[in-house]
Amino acid sequence: MQQFGKAAGLLSFIFILGFIGCGGGSVNLPSSVFISPPDDTQTTPYAVTNTTDTSGNSIHLAGSLNYGDVLLLAGTVFGNNGTNVANATVSWSSSNNTLLTVSSTLPSGYGCPTQFQGCTLLCAGTWDSGNIDCIPPAAGTPGGSVTVTAKSGAASNQVIVYVHPKVDKVVISPPTGGCVSLGSTAQLAATAYSGSTVLPSSGAGDVVGPMLWQVTTNAVAAFNKASPNGVITTVAPGTTTVVASLQEGLPFSASLGSQPTISISSTPMNFVTCPIASIHVYVAASGASSVSTTVAPSGTSQLAADVFDSNGSLITNAPLQFYSSQPAAATVASSGLVTGVSAGTSSIIAACSGTGCNIGLTPVYSNVVTASVTGSTSTTIYALNNGGTSLMPISTGSNAVGTAVTLPNAANSLVFNRAGTKAYLGSAAGVMIFDPVANSVGVLAGPPVGQVIGVSPDGSLVVTYNTANNLVQILNVSGSASATAASFAVGAVPRVGFSPDGQKTFITAGSALYVFTTASNPLGTIPLSAPATDVSFLPQGSFAYFAGGLPGAVTVRTTCDNTQADSKAVPGTPQLVASVPDGSRVLVADSPGIDILGVSTTNVGCPPPLTDSGPTSVNFGLGAFTAQQMLVLPNSSKAYILTNLPQILVYDLVANTASTITLANSAQPLNLSSTLDSSTLYVGGSDNAVHVINTGTGTDSAQVPLTFTPNFLAVRP
Numbered sequence: 001m002q003q004f005g006k007a008a009g010l011l012s013f014i015f016i017l018g019f020i021g022c023g024g025g026s027v028n029l030p031s032s033v034f035i036s037p038p039d040d041t042q043t044t045p046y047a048v049t050n051t052t053d054t055s056g057n058s059i060h061l062a063g064s065l066n067y068g069d070v071l072l073l074a075g076t077v078f079g080n081n082g083t084n085v086a087n088a089t090v091s092w093s094s095s096n097n098t099l100l101t102v103s104s105t106l107p108s109g110y111g112c113p114t115q116f117q118g119c120t121l122l123c124a125g126t127w128d129s130g131n132i133d134c135i136p137p138a139a140g141t142p143g144g145s146v147t148v149t150a151k152s153g154a155a156s157n158q159v160i161v162y163v164h165p166k167v168d169k170v171v172i173s174p175p176t177g178g179c180v181s182l183g184s185t186a187q188l189a190a191t192a193y194s195g196s197t198v199l200p201s202s203g204a205g206d207v208v209g210p211m212l213w214q215v216t217t218n219a220v221a222a223f224n225k226a227s228p229n230g231v232i233t234t235v236a237p238g239t240t241t242v243v244a245s246l247q248e249g250l251p252f253s254a255s256l257g258s259q260p261t262i263s264i265s266s267t268p269m270n271f272v273t274c275p276i277a278s279i280h281v282y283v284a285a286s287g288a289s290s291v292s293t294t295v296a297p298s299g300t301s302q303l304a305a306d307v308f309d310s311n312g313s314l315i316t317n318a319p320l321q322f323y324s325s326q327p328a329a330a331t332v333a334s335s336g337l338v339t340g341v342s343a344g345t346s347s348i349i350a351a352c353s354g355t356g357c358n359i360g361l362t363p364v365y366s367n368v369v370t371a372s373v374t375g376s377t378s379t380t381i382y383a384l385n386n387g388g389t390s391l392m393p394i395s396t397g398s399n400a401v402g403t404a405v406t407l408p409n410a411a412n413s414l415v416f417n418r419a420g421t422k423a424y425l426g427s428a429a430g431v432m433i434f435d436p437v438a439n440s441v442g443v444l445a446g447p448p449v450g451q452v453i454g455v456s457p458d459g460s461l462v463v464t465y466n467t468a469n470n471l472v473q474i475l476n477v478s479g480s481a482s483a484t485a486a487s488f489a490v491g492a493v494p495r496v497g498f499s500p501d502g503q504k505t506f507i508t509a510g511s512a513l514y515v516f517t518t519a520s521n522p523l524g525t526i527p528l529s530a531p532a533t534d535v536s537f538l539p540q541g542s543f544a545y546f547a548g549g550l551p552g553a554v555t556v557r558t559t560c561d562n563t564q565a566d567s568k569a570v571p572g573t574p575q576l577v578a579s580v581p582d583g584s585r586v587l588v589a590d591s592p593g594i595d596i597l598g599v600s601t602t603n604v605g606c607p608p609p610l611t612d613s614g615p616t617s618v619n620f621g622l623g624a625f626t627a628q629q630m631l632v633l634p635n636s637s638k639a640y641i642l643t644n645l646p647q648i649l650v651y652d653l654v655a656n657t658a659s660t661i662t663l664a665n666s667a668q669p670l671n672l673s674s675t676l677d678s679s680t681l682y683v684g685g686s687d688n689a690v691h692v693i694n695t696g697t698g699t700d701s702a703q704v705p706l707t708f709t710p711n712f713l714a715v716r717p
Helices: none
Strands: 015-017 034-036 061-066 070-075 091-094 118-123 133-135 144-152 155-164 169-173 185-187 189-194 197-199 212-215 221-223 231-234 238-249 261-265 269-273 276-283 292-295 300-309 321-324 330-332 337-340 344-352 369-373 380-384 390-395 423-425 432-435 440-443 451-455 461-466 471-476 483-489 495-498 504-509 512-517 523-527 532-537 543-548 553-558 564-569 576-579 585-590 593-601 610-619 627-632 638-643 647-652 657-662 669-674 680-685 689-694 699-705 712-715
Touching (some): 061 070, 169 238, 212 221, 321 330, 471 504, 483 512, 504 532, 553 610, 564 610, 585 627, 627 669, 638 669, 647 669
Parallel strands (some): 495 532, 532 576
Antiparallel strands (some): 015 034, 061 238, 185 231, 212 238, 238 269, 321 344, 344 369, 471 483, 495 504, 504 512, 627 638, 638 647, 669 680, 680 689
């Protein structure tokens, strides 16, 4: 039984409105009727908003009431001359007075607002003689749908109200098969219970009416309001939750056009658009086995991708993103079209990751396609002294020294983004940004100070390290101003690595691994069994290799879930690690030589299978050394190691041989940087010169004299 003095009932408006008529009479007679909600009276002209029931029929739904609940309806009448009929009366009637009765008068304490011409309070049952108590139907009375009619003169309209025993819970039945493949739809069903009794919710015996279906992440799946009740359409691979609820209408104080309030909702059900499980990328014109392409600058090559989801279904419209490791050499569009920019070599992959694919799930990466752009590199090398304020440009074509760029602060590091559009220089007074096109320098606002130790592949993140307080900061520089995405203290000198899609950042510092995920911005810490001194992601993205993590070993972790996937013992203590751009091998600087690991993975699932062969060790024959920098040429032909020794150590990946390069003037090599076409290696020397090394012959072919020691050197991509 429902008493008006208690707040147990749910109040709702039904507004009855008429369209502006074009009659020519002077008497303003009631015209056509609109009902809101569910009609939309916030726009002109008014719009009828119907609901699809479980049989696919369009109904004018006002609400779904438990026995004993009440619902307030209010009517407004417009006449044929387009104005409100202020003195009109509205009469109300129910098609089933056993289930739902209208009140002839409102109970004490309830009034009809002046903008309406008539109100009634519906009772899911019958009113007592004084319109005070709503008496529920007798036990065992079957519920059903009731038509409520509002009439004013010749104008009328109707709404549907469902009346039923009290609903205690709503349960959604998950789709068969667990997940639904992209491009498909699924019919979800929800069951309403009164105690342990199932209340019919479909067909002719429906007593609860259509459910309100909601999804938390529309990027994964969505309900089409024009589709039959519970039909969900997949949008992108990922996971979300779905809720089914009964609709009761609007409370008395709610604004027009609001969503119906909910009487009872189901427990959220997980819904998964089947995740992408494997991606194979290849050159479209050459067949699935072709994983390399050569283009001229401005030339193009179309890549294709075979994509399968976890159900084994071929997905033709997966929202993949393509990534180029060297966008200054070759770019790749979301369609997979590779365009040559300038001479060089780039590793191209496709990924299902981040906020657009495998949403809320683990990322999946493709194999590497190598894109070679013909021609020779023409760019600028920038040299910098540690603590200096002059950034010196040198032309690669003529080796001519240009006009120095004056820096506002004393610099301690120099790193270009991969597009070559910006260089970041660390200092004790803030991170500086150099624009090589405008030849201008700015300083990032905010507190970040220290060395720049890494820039993400897409240039959106910059990682700094302050030696004064051992603070690492991850800065988001994608907007007009930088923002600190993460900040933490470390106990050892950090090294940073980025996945090729920029979604995962690994930072090693002693026996701790810090994990930053761009999509969700959480920072996690993983303890290591031994210090790790370097990290390098495979170019295909599925794994990262660490110099250390276990005593005397190289360890491997998966990008998808950060777990350790493998470890390989090496002869000595691994110092530096670098992945070969074509994805075939991993190199480890391990005094007195270099270790070579063969890599094979299908990139399927999480974690994907991995086979590491080796290591094969090559001794440089110079005794012990301390590795400081390792550089692998973009074309995967040679690797160079900078150490405390006076020679540059060289490993030829094609011939599997070791050699050394001694700089002219017996200079100590300080820094290495190469051109994207892999033809030239530039070396900062202790003799205040930049040495130009021909990578084909290994000769120091030219020395560019400077007025300072070039501790930092960077070839603009």
